[in-house]
Structures are given as structure tokens and as C-alpha cells.
Amino acid sequence: MTQQIDTQVFAYARQFADSAFKAQALVLKGLEQAAGLQLGTLEQQSRSAAEFLLAAGELRDADGLRGLWDKGVALSRAQTEQAVALTQSLAAVGRQTAESLGALVQPLQAANDAVAATAAATRKAAAK
Template sequence: MTKPFDFEVFAYARQFADNAFKAQALVLQGLGQAAGLQLGALEQQSRSATDFLLAAGDARDPEALRGLWDKGVALGRVQAEQAVALTQSLAAVGRQTAESLGALVQPLAAANDAVAATAAGGRKAAAR
């Protein structure tokens, strides 16, 4: 009498565990992509800042200092553009990860309904 219910519960538990492992892998993959994007941006900004500081160290006359001002403004603009691009890339990775996680939840909802239906049928049979 409880075999159908046990079978449904064990199948649901197995599916839940499988999806939990898949979800963990998806989250770790998303975190890896995000970390890679951030490290790449940090490396690029560090190179730009180092180049600017080297140019500032080489400035010896007023004309070089004026050119340094223009380089500083350009550096600020480029870094702001890179920050916006990084934010958009991180949002895309987050959206992709969330969509993948959502796809994992849909089969669980169907399995949950099957277990609930089996449990309801068992309660009706036990009430008789």
C-alpha cells in the first residue's frame, strides 16, 4: 500500500539531489565566469594606471604636464566605460545562471505534484 508512495518519494528525492548538484555546478560556473571577468578588468585597469603613472614620472616640463592632464581625463573616461561594460557582462552572467537554475526547478515542480497526488490518494485509501 505504501510502495507507490515510497517509490514516488524516493524518485523525488533522487531528482532533487541530482538537481541540487547541477545547481551547485551552475552557480560555481557563474561565479568562475564573474571572477574571470573581474580579474580581467582589474588587470586592464592596472596596466592603464601603471602607464599613466610612468608618463607622470617622465613629465619634466609644462607641456608634458598639460599632455598628462589630457591622458588623465582619457584614462578616467576609458575606465568608466570599462566599468559599465564589466557591469553589463556580470549582469548577463547572472541572468544566464538564473535562467539555468529556473530550468532546473521546473521538473521538480512536476515531481512535487506527483508526490502530492500519490499522498492524497494514500490518505483517501487509508480513510476508507
């Protein structure tokens, strides 16, 4: 009876270790995707800001300043839209990662229940 429990516990431990490795890989993949999205947005916003500053440096009169104001408003709007899109993308990556991690837990729960049932049966048999 002890050998049966040992076999189940070792199988459960192996399954747990495999699932932990897969979970780590999923989390790292999610972090990599999130970092890539953030860096891409940062690059776009930096490029837009540099172009705006370049245009500001070339101003020569009041009419240019009015045009710069319009460019500044457009830049602000574009960067806000990019930030909202980034937030939605990050939420999607987080949700996808969480769902994948949840799928990894299901087999572990079944194995845990099997080991607990065997242990309870062993205790009951030993008590007789």
C-alpha cells in the same frame, strides 16, 4: 500502497539531489565567469594606471603636465567605459545563471505534484 509512495519519494529525492548537484555546478560556473571578467578588467585598468604613472614620472615641464592632464581624462573615460561594460557582462552572467537554475526547478515541481497527489490518494483510501 505504501510501497508506491516510498518509490515515488525515493525517486523524488534522487531527482532533487541530482538537481541540487547541477545547480551547484551552474552557480560555480557563473561565479567562475564573473571572477574571470572582474580579473580581466582589473588587469586592464592596472596596466593603464601603471602606464599613466610612468608618464607622470617622466614629466619635465608645464607642457608635459598639460599632456598628462589629457591622458588622465582619457584614462578616466576608458576606465569608466570598462566598468560599465563589466557591469553589463556581470548582469548577463547572472541572468543566464538564473535562467538555468529556473529550468532545473521545473521537473522538481512536477515530481512534487505527483508525490503530493499520491499521498492525497493514499490518505483518502486509508480514510475509507
